[in-house]
Amino acid sequence: MSVHEVTPTRSVLLDLKRRIKLSKSGYKIMKMKRDGLIIEFFEIMEKAKKMRESVTSDYELAMEKITVAMAVEGEIAVKSAAYALKTEPTVVVGSKSIMGMMVPKVEADLSRSSILTKGYGVISTSAYIEEASKAFEKLLETLVRAAEIETTMKRLLDEIEKTKRRVNALEFKVIPELEEAEAFVEFRLEEMERENTIRLKHLKRKGEAAAE
Amino acid sequence: MDIAVIGSEEFVLGFRLAGLRRVYVADAANYRERILEAMAEPSIGILAVDGKDLENLPHNIRQRVMDSIQPVVVPVGSDESDLREKVKRAIGVDLYKTEE
Numbered sequence: 001m002s003v004h005e006v007t008p009t010r011s012v013l014l015d016l017k018r019r020i021k022l023s024k025s026g027y028k029i030m031k032m033k034r035d036g037l038i039i040e041f042f043e044i045m046e047k048a049k050k051m052r053e054s055v056t057s058d059y060e061l062a063m064e065k066i067t068v069a070m071a072v073e074g075e076i077a078v079k080s081a082a083y084a085l086k087t088e089p090t091v092v093v094g095s096k097s098i099m100g101m102m103v104p105k106v107e108a109d110l111s112r113s114s115i116l117t118k119g120y121g122v123i124s125t126s127a128y129i130e131e132a133s134k135a136f137e138k139l140l141e142t143l144v145r146a147a148e149i150e151t152t153m154k155r156l157l158d159e160i161e162k163t164k165r166r167v168n169a170l171e172f173k174v175i176p177e178l179e180e181a182e183a184f185v186e187f188r189l190e191e192m193e194r195e196n197t198i199r200l201k202h203l204k205r206k207g208e209a210a211a212e
Numbered sequence: 213m214d215i216a217v218i219g220s221e222e223f224v225l226g227f228r229l230a231g232l233r234r235v236y237v238a239d240a241a242n243y244r245e246r247i248l249e250a251m252a253e254p255s256i257g258i259l260a261v262d263g264k265d266l267e268n269l270p271h272n273i274r275q276r277v278m279d280s281i282q283p284v285v286v287p288v289g290s291d292e293s294d295l296r297e298k299v300k301r302a303i304g305v306d307l308y309k310t311e312e
Contacts, residue, residue, distance in 0.1 A: 136230035
């Protein structure tokens with residue numbers, strides 16, 4: 001709101017005062033929210049870092065195992081075992097709230113099947129394939145947990161950015177403008193008051209002169 | 213919801229061995245179409261991707277993929293550059309740098 005757009009009246013002044021008070025309390029709350037989110041973020045960041053590391057190490061291990069399996073058994077054997085699998089892991093995505101912001105809570109149904117119920121033959125499939133399968137199952141488990149943490153982190157970062165922008169807008173744009181408008185209205189009202197006093201004095205003098 | 217995986221034949225094979233059925237095989241030529249297709253699928257909750265493949269995507273698509281929450285895209289075998297960038301933008305400090 002530009003200063004020149006406000007009408008210098010008492011009701012506008014009252015309204016401005018009310019709005020400044022509201023903006024300031026909103027600003028305080030937003031600032032607290034931002035700080036709270038950042039504290040939350042630091043906690044989750046540590047977890048996310050560890051998670052990434054374990055995803056990478058699990059992945060490397062799993063890749064190593066599958067390469068060995070392919071080298072020993074041949075690609076076709078590994079593929080046929082992979083296609084024969086019966087169990088499929090699924091995830092349930094729920095949600096929980098962090099400072100009023102919904103973050104996903106991933107629960108996975110990764111019931112590891114025993115070698116007998118997996119779907120491929122025990123005799124025709126070698127231990128290398130079984131090992132590779134185990135390694136990838138473990139990787140999958142880590143991935144699911146990583147997914148939850150990473151989403152939480154992404155959401156938190158988005159929310160922090162949004163809150164930060166709001167805090168800054170209030171601090172540097174909204175509140176100063178309102179205060180400027182308030183100062184202008186106050187000044188104009190005082191000015192009008194003075195004009196009035198002068199006018200009254202003038203009239204009084206005129207009246208006195210006429211009476212004489 | 214399902215877990216899906218997208219990547220090269222070799223990358224995908226291991227995940228098949230862990231029991232995944234939602235598999236998108238893609239090579240460098242059609243990777244972009246395939247990943248967008250996978251992301252548009254509402255029944256996928258988690259999408260595992262090869263970190264190396266992501267590096268070849270155009271910047272805006274990579275951004276979109278990494279910012280996605282439904283599904284969550286988890287890069288496997290890559291560094292933390294994407295998260296690092298996001299942290300830098302939101303917090304204003306490169307938090308990952310200090311601990312290196």
